Amino acid sequence: MTAHPHGVPDGAPAGRPPRVETHGLDVIEDAERKGTPRTLFWPWFGANVSVLGLGYGAFAFGFGISFRQALAAGALGIVVSFLLCGFVAVAGKRGSAPTMVLSRAAYGVRGNRLPAVVSWMLTVGWETVLTALATMATATVFGALGWGGGTGTKAAALLVVAALTVVGGVMGFDLIMRLQTWITLVTGVLTLVYVALVADRIHWSTVDALPAGSAQRFIGALVFMMTGFGLGWVNAAADYSRYLPRDSSSRGVIGWTTFGACLAPLVLLVFGLLLAGSAPELSRAIAADPIGALATLLPAWFLVPFAVVAVLGLVGGAVLDIYSSGLALLSAGLRAPRYLAALLDGILMIAGSVYIVFFADDFLGQFMGFLTTLGVPIAAWAGVMLADLALRRRDYDEADLYRPHGRYGDVPLLPLCVTLAATGVGWGLVTNTAAHWLTWQGYLLAPLGLGGRTGPWAYANLGVLGALALAFLGTLSTGRARIRHQEARAPDPRGRAAPMSPDTR
Numbered sequence: 001m002t003a004h005p006h007g008v009p010d011g012a013p014a015g016r017p018p019r020v021e022t023h024g025l026d027v028i029e030d031a032e033r034k035g036t037p038r039t040l041f042w043p044w045f046g047a048n049v050s051v052l053g054l055g056y057g058a059f060a061f062g063f064g065i066s067f068r069q070a071l072a073a074g075a076l077g078i079v080v081s082f083l084l085c086g087f088v089a090v091a092g093k094r095g096s097a098p099t100m101v102l103s104r105a106a107y108g109v110r111g112n113r114l115p116a117v118v119s120w121m122l123t124v125g126w127e128t129v130l131t132a133l134a135t136m137a138t139a140t141v142f143g144a145l146g147w148g149g150g151t152g153t154k155a156a157a158l159l160v161v162a163a164l165t166v167v168g169g170v171m172g173f174d175l176i177m178r179l180q181t182w183i184t185l186v187t188g189v190l191t192l193v194y195v196a197l198v199a200d201r202i203h204w205s206t207v208d209a210l211p212a213g214s215a216q217r218f219i220g221a222l223v224f225m226m227t228g229f230g231l232g233w234v235n236a237a238a239d240y241s242r243y244l245p246r247d248s249s250s251r252g253v254i255g256w257t258t259f260g261a262c263l264a265p266l267v268l269l270v271f272g273l274l275l276a277g278s279a280p281e282l283s284r285a286i287a288a289d290p291i292g293a294l295a296t297l298l299p300a301w302f303l304v305p306f307a308v309v310a311v312l313g314l315v316g317g318a319v320l321d322i323y324s325s326g327l328a329l330l331s332a333g334l335r336a337p338r339y340l341a342a343l344l345d346g347i348l349m350i351a352g353s354v355y356i357v358f359f360a361d362d363f364l365g366q367f368m369g370f371l372t373t374l375g376v377p378i379a380a381w382a383g384v385m386l387a388d389l390a391l392r393r394r395d396y397d398e399a400d401l402y403r404p405h406g407r408y409g410d411v412p413l414l415p416l417c418v419t420l421a422a423t424g425v426g427w428g429l430v431t432n433t434a435a436h437w438l439t440w441q442g443y444l445l446a447p448l449g450l451g452g453r454t455g456p457w458a459y460a461n462l463g464v465l466g467a468l469a470l471a472f473l474g475t476l477s478t479g480r481a482r483i484r485h486q487e488a489r490a491p492d493p494r495g496r497a498a499p500m501s502p503d504t505r
Contacts, residue, residue, distance in 0.1 A: 025330050025338075027096045027398045033245045037252030040089070043176065043240050044260030046184040047320045048229075050313030051191060051306075052133060053265045055290035056228060057272025058283040063221040063459065065213035067277050073221040074269045081230020082261040085237040086254035087386055092238030093248050095396035099238040099324070100331035103381070105396055105486075106388040106475070107419075109404045111411035115381045115419065116331035119235040122374045123325035124345055126232055127165065127318040128352035129367060133291055134161040134314040135357050140292030141307040145300065154357055162353065164315050166346035169322030170339045176319055183316040188264070190309035195271055198297045207277035216460040223461035227375035229265055231464070234382045236324035246395070322346060369432040373441070376426035376467045380419045383471025388415075390476065391483045397491060407486040414482070418474040426467030431458045 060070035088099065095102045100119055104112040138157035143149020168176055241253050275297075276283045285293035291310045298306055326342035334341055360366055400406030428444030431453050439453075441463075446452035450462075 025098060025101050025327065025402075027401075028242050029096075030246070033096070033243055035244055037241075037244065037248050037256045040240060040244075040253065040256045041260035042181045042184060043320060044085075044257055045264060046179075046181065046187075046316045047233075048261050048317065049184060049187045049191065049264035049268075050130075050317060051194065051268070051291055051294060051310050052130075052314065053268030054272035054275065054294055055286050056225065056265075056269055057274070058276035058286035058290070059224065059228070060221045060269075060273065061210070061276050061283055062287070063213060063217045063224070065217050065221055066210045067207045067273055069212055069218050070221060070273050070277075071270065073218055074225050074273070075266060077222045077225025078229045078262055078265050078269065079258070081226040081234070082258045083230070083254070084382055084386065085230050085234050085261060086257040087389065088234055088237035088382070089241040089253050089257045090238075090250045091385075091389055091396075092241030093244040093246060093250070093253055095238070095401070096242050096246075096398060097238075097396075097401060098242065098327040098331070099236055100328045101401055102238055102396060103331075103385060104401050105392075105408050106384050106479075107415050108409040108412045109402065109406070110333075111409070111416055113332050114416065115235075115377070116328050116333075118374065118377045118381065120325055120328035120332055120345075122232065122235060122378055123321045123328055124348055124352070125370055125374065127321035127325060127345070128349045128356065129370070130314040130318040130321065131158070131161050131165060131349055132353040132356035134311045134318075135353060136289050137291035137295065137310040137314075138307055140289060140295050141303045141310075144295065145303055151358070158350070158353055158357060161311060161315060161318075162346065162350050165318040165322055165349065166343065168315075168319035169326060169342040169346060176323060179316070179319060183312050187309045187313045187316070190305050191264075191268070191313075193302070194294075194298070194306060194309065197299065197302060198275065201278060201297055202274045203278040204274075206279075207274055210277055214456060216456045219460040219462065219465075223375075223464045224371065227371040227379075227461075227464055230261065231375050231378055231382065232371070233261070233320075235328070235378055236320065239324050239327060318349075322349065369438045372430050372432055372461055372464065373427075373438055375464045376430060377419070377423045379464045379468040380422035380426065380471040383422065383468045383473075384415055384419055384475045387472045387475035388479060388483065391480055392487070394487050397489075407489045412482070414478060415475065418471055418478070422467040422471040422474065425470060426463035429457075429463035429466055430461045433458075 056074065057070070060074055065073070091102045092099070100112065100116045103115060106112075107115060135154055135158040138161070139149045139154045142153045147153070168179055237257065241257070244253065275294075276286065282293060282297075285296070291314075295303060295306055295310070322342055322345050325345045326338050329341045329345060330336070330338060356366075397407055400408050404410035425444065427441050429442070429450075431442040431445070432438030433453070442453040442458065445455060445457060450457040452458070
């Protein structure tokens with residue numbers, strides 16, 4: 001099922017209430033695959049049209065770079081990282097299964113559990129961050145209106161935001177596609193109103209006077225943008241394209257995924273850079289409470305609509321995350337229906353959000369540490385997955401994606417070794433001094449003559465790019481023979497459809 005322009009999935013009657021999705025890791029049958037690549041615009045746009053995109057302007061300036069450098073780093077990081085999502089989305093329409101099941105072609109059926117666990121951690125982390133931000137934003141708005149804003153308000157806001165997210169994740173694809181269309185429309189309009197209301201806060205002379213930073217600082221901002229945007233979604237990129245017909249245009253899948261995901265962040269980034277560059281104190285406030293700080297610029301009459309746009313935008317992203325995190329958890333080996341996996345992730349999300357909202361005192365430091373640390377292994381996985389896709393000439397044998405003794409193998413050592421090696425190198429080239437529990441990273445900066453953990457390359461986060469490049473080139477150079485051997489095998493006589501078992505529901 002895919003989204004109708006008015007929010008009704010193709011093939012679903014307009015008046016039919018959404019039902020709990022029964023699909024888990026199983027293959028989507030041809031009869032259920034409908035729509036065209038352009039319908040991918042709705043979930044990707046809806047998940048990324050968040051006022052949090054404005055906050056990335058302040059995050060970029062935190063690297064000590066000029067407006068032009070921040071704009072170039074942000075635009076390049078957003079487009080390139082979401083283009084990677086577009087490439088991975090092609091695997092969905094070729095293989096009809098979730099992203100972390102299709103990854104088994106590269107890693108083996110049970111060998112894939114390692115990247116599946118990392119993918120699960122990343123998506124649970126993202127849904128937790130988004131839920132916490134929505135909670136803090138609501139409390140800030142209520143405080144500005146004199147309606148509370150303390151612990152009680154935060155607790156109530158967390159319950160509402162968590163309920164919306166968990167219900168969407170448990171119900172599944174049908175409800176998500178309907179929600180994302182309406183979230184897109186509402187948040188898109190209200191975000192434009194926000195931009196119009198605070199446009200007079202922009203002072204171009206102040207923005208233009210910001211000094212330029214070094215090449216290392218520019219690279220650091222670029223990598224942060226990549227991990228904050230597309231690399232945070234790449235491990236879920238095929239979860240929605242799997243519902244498209246097999247003969248859908250691959251270029252269309254890449255184009256609509258990239259366009260839908262990039263459009264809002266690019267616009268919001270530009271405006272966020274202009275706002276943050278005009279007021280250094282705003283940049284510092286955003287580091288503590290990104291969306292709450294943006295609310296302080298508004299007249300009182302628009303605070304409630306702003307709360308709506310903030311919460312809906314963040315919930316749109318969190319719903320997609322909790323849906324994909326449930327699928328990743330099943331791929332990691334949990335034997336349960338998909339909706340129970342999503343419910344379990346929701347419980348973890350609430351616990352993490354409670355910590356961020358009520359106990360953590362440095363949102364930006366923890367956030368950057370989280371993104372960079374998990375961004376390295378995800379970049380390594382993406383490198384392996386993209387090279388594997390580039391080498392394949394045939395569609396996946398869907399049944400063998402579920403058979404340890406099929407053509408894709410059980411636990412092939414080579415792709416796992418490539419991933420671990422790329423991750424090890426990557427962690428050695430990043431630093432996370434803002435998060436005290438991550439100071440062990442950066443161990444290769446001194447041996448490679450890059451100045452150590454306090455040198456000029458310390459915050460360039462080269463490890464993310466290094467992990468992506470090493471894994472891609474390593475798989476491209478060593479995986480060709482293995483893939484040709486896989487594709488030369490005759491189809492299994494037991495048929496194409498994947499056998500149903502507890503962990504494929």
